[in-house]
Amino acid sequence: MSVLFSPVALGSLTLANRIIVSPMCQYSAREGSATSWHAIHLGSLALSGAGLLFTEATAVSARGRISPGDLGLYDDANQEALDRVVRDIRENSGIALGIQLAHAGRKASSREPWAGGALIPQGMGGWLPQAPSAIAHAEGEPPPEAMTLEALEDVRRSFVASAKRAVAIGFQAIELHAAHGYLLHEFLSPVANRRSDDYGGCLENRMRFPLEVFKAVRAAVPESIPVGVRVSSTDWLDHLDCESWTLDDTIAFSLALKSAGASWIDASSGGISPRQKISVGPGYQVPFARAIRKATQMTVFAVGMITEPWQAEGILAEGDADCVALARAMLFDPHWPWRAAQALDGTIPAPKQYWRSLPAGTGRIFGDIAISQR
Numbered sequence: 001m002s003v004l005f006s007p008v009a010l011g012s013l014t015l016a017n018r019i020i021v022s023p024m025c026q027y028s029a030r031e032g033s034a035t036s037w038h039a040i041h042l043g044s045l046a047l048s049g050a051g052l053l054f055t056e057a058t059a060v061s062a063r064g065r066i067s068p069g070d071l072g073l074y075d076d077a078n079q080e081a082l083d084r085v086v087r088d089i090r091e092n093s094g095i096a097l098g099i100q101l102a103h104a105g106r107k108a109s110s111r112e113p114w115a116g117g118a119l120i121p122q123g124m125g126g127w128l129p130q131a132p133s134a135i136a137h138a139e140g141e142p143p144p145e146a147m148t149l150e151a152l153e154d155v156r157r158s159f160v161a162s163a164k165r166a167v168a169i170g171f172q173a174i175e176l177h178a179a180h181g182y183l184l185h186e187f188l189s190p191v192a193n194r195r196s197d198d199y200g201g202c203l204e205n206r207m208r209f210p211l212e213v214f215k216a217v218r219a220a221v222p223e224s225i226p227v228g229v230r231v232s233s234t235d236w237l238d239h240l241d242c243e244s245w246t247l248d249d250t251i252a253f254s255l256a257l258k259s260a261g262a263s264w265i266d267a268s269s270g271g272i273s274p275r276q277k278i279s280v281g282p283g284y285q286v287p288f289a290r291a292i293r294k295a296t297q298m299t300v301f302a303v304g305m306i307t308e309p310w311q312a313e314g315i316l317a318e319g320d321a322d323c324v325a326l327a328r329a330m331l332f333d334p335h336w337p338w339r340a341a342q343a344l345d346g347t348i349p350a351p352k353q354y355w356r357s358l359p360a361g362t363g364r365i366f367g368d369i370a371i372s373q374r
């Protein structure tokens with residue numbers, strides 16, 4: 001019996017299998033509102049058979065967008081547009097839907113990656129990014145605005161407001177983005193946080209704002225909606241003579257999140273500094289997932305260069321993680337879970353319109369129940 005194709009509970013939400021479509025920015029929204037691209041992109045992934053499909057990082061304020069094309073959920077127009085996409089998906093797929101809520105912090109106001117990704121100056125379509133401290137992400141960039149206590153309150157409220165909108169749309173799970181050098185990660189890491197108030201300095205102080213945001217969101221949405229957190233398990237700056245965010249810090253943060261009711265930790269890494277040195281390879285972040293899971297006994301997602309069905313199965317069978325999140329492999333092959341089901345004798349719910357897709361001579365691709373009728 002495949003572990004990948006066994007159910008898993010995130011709080012009171014049970015996923016049919018342990019394949020998760022990782023959040024992926026599309027930079028294709030207008031004023032934060034989803035477009036026909038989102039209907040096509042998310043629609044295609046909704047037929048993937050994955051246990052859970054996450055939206056891309058969805059900004060909780062216009063200022064918290066990475067780029068002008070970021071998806072947002074900060075006004076009624078955003079909510080209406082995303083609601084339309086979700087309604088279409090719901091008519092055609094039973095996939096569990098999650099949303100990743102994010103604030104880009106000092107990495108806001110940037111060009112789309114295909115346009116080079118550089119900061120957009122104010123007055124040229126850009127805006128002034130906010131961050132824990134007025135320290136630029138990269139040398140030569142203008143510094144962001146250091147957030148006042150009022151600004152912290154404002155962002156906390158924005159996370160709560162977006163979470164409520166997400167619940168109203170029908171999202172079944174919420175992930176807070178505290179990774180990749182965006183705002184919540186910037187508070188955690190001493191590389192970006194040099195505050196001298198209660199929100200900077202020691203680890204406890206640096207964790208304060210992300211934990212406040214988590215607790216506020218957790219308290220604002222129904223118990224039935226699990227809330228989890230994506231973390232950068234390390235800043236990958238050990239080669240430098242500077243203080244940075246480490247795996248031990250991540251474990252301390254995860255334990256605090258566990259006490260606050262977090263339903264999972266999504267173990268990513270990096271993004272706080274262009275000086276990071278990452279050793280990339282198949283499953284390169286799995287050791288972080290394993291360490292966090294062992295130390296916290298929490299539900300943990302492994303992510304990063306997980307591309308093969310047996311690799312995914314091995315990660316779960318070894319107890320390194322509870323779920324695997326895939327990004328690029330899902331873009332390349334939106335039916336990756338079907339292939340995985342074929343390899344591991346799993347069962348995937350397939351839409352009836354596709355039932356004739358079974359390639360001749362390949363046998364039962366969907367396990368004992370040839371194709372589930374959902």
Ligand SMILES: Cc1cc2nc3c(=O)[nH]c(=O)nc-3n(C[C@H](O)[C@H](O)[C@H](O)COP(=O)(O)O)c2cc1C
Nearest residue numbers: 022023024025056057303304305306326327328329
């Ligand atoms: C096109 C693209 C967009 C991404 N956008 C996000 C995002 O919105 N939020 C996030 O947490 N990670 C984002 N990521 C990172 C992925 O979720 C994932 O962690 C990373 O790509 C490693 O997994 P992979 O090797 O399966 O692609 C993005 C990755 C890609 C390729």
